[in-house]
Amino acid sequence: MALPLAQEIIFGLVIGSYIALGAIGFTLVYGLVNMINFAHGEFVTIGAYVGFLSIQIAGLPLPVALVVTFFGTAVIGWAIARVTFEPMNDAGAVPLLLMSIGLGLVLRNLIRLVAGAGGRDVQVGVATYRFEDLGFFVTSQQLFIVGVTLLVVLVLHLFLSRTMLGIAMRATAGNEDLALVSGIDTRRVRNVVWLAAAGLAGVAGILLAVAQEASATVGFGQLLLMITAAILGGAGSPYGAVAGSYLLGIGIAVSVAFLPAGVTAFGSTMAFVVLILVLLVRPGGLVNAEVRTT
């Protein structure tokens, strides 16, 4: 018997959460560094391995490991961007894009070389809560994943709307030249963007490692979904990216459940279909341009 809709929506929220944590960073980099970062998936992969190391090797409890992964991946990602993208910041979008494609490939294979081709399991205790009457269940892990993501979105919102640096970030996304002559150090803003983007990708990585496994391609497998969600929400808008992610996540879960197996067997093909439709019908995304940078 097919699972009830409530169950599919729970799965969708979980999938959407992984996507959202990656898509926020992707879209921030798009809006503030003016580049499409195809190596963003590798930040997720790095996070998965930092998570694996902190839980399986260092024996840290999950919440602590999560914080370690956020900061660890933030610094690693920032350092990578510092030596690759930052020196060619003025080169324009296409060279940066090409650099990111090459960088992603190199990182992916480097990780495979160091960590091995197989996946690494991360063991965390899981409790399952069943709601027999309503016909669905939810695990502590799923609640944790969605809860962490919502917390991240809340903190991000407060940062962007209440702090001077957050407002400066939105200002820079809207008009970099005016930001410069308003006294904003846009290089510092870019540093913060790389730290935040990589850190959040790292959180997505550790959550994926816990729910699935850490492997050299775990992040790359998410890349297309993250890009689709970001475009769906209006590229450059973090709020749009979150909305796009959950829409995509629920869309994938529900379509897998209700469409014939032959159609959904392609997995992320569905994301491609959504991406193509959005680009054709509403290239600016769901959010209109005026609120894009907020």
Place this chain on the structure above:
Amino acid sequence: MGGAPMTLLDVRDLDAGYGDLQVLYGVDLDVGEGEYVAIVGPNGAGKSTAMKTVVGLATHMGGAIEFDGTDIAGLEPQEIIARGVGYVPQTDNVFPALTVEENLAIGGYLLGGPPEERLDAVIEQFPMLGDRLDTRAGNLSGGQQQMLAMARALIPDPPLLLLDEPSAGLAPDLVEDMFDHIDEVNDRGVTVVIVEQNAKTALRRCDRGYVLAQGENRYADDGDALLADPEVRRQFLGG
């Protein structure tokens, strides 16, 4: 008046442009403390480029730019702004997605946020903004955006304010209003330099004017003297 005022902005023999393209050839500007100076001239004369070079947005190719006695040529824009130069670009001079209040906050970025008394001071100067603090700047009219752009630049209380074509795109009745606001800013002790297409109005309002053409200085004199000069009138003011 007790003689010439102290020089605040001293530009000497400035060569500048964008990338490899040179636009300015040996431009001189001398702006005294408290003065109100207008730079006029035909399209493509390099007026805006001169201003952009002073704030570090255009490429400095040679010559000196001294502000308050120190050389600022070739510094990054945010370093120049931090030294007390306020700048309002001609277009795209507000952050449309940010509220009026957030735009003003950005003006105080270098101070770690806008000081309360500076916010009060600019809102007193531009009362219209006080009623619209939560409005998105993109939803303001052109004239209101121009006021907001000026207010944002004035938040750090800069000794020098550079305005690039403040009357551009404004309805005729708003142009005089805008110039009144500039007079008021200058009356409060801020040294003002404006670049203006609207040459007659600018020269009538300012203390001194520079006429640039083809990237070079042509005339420099008191505003009224330039307005009265038959050669200037014939060549640059349409008779």
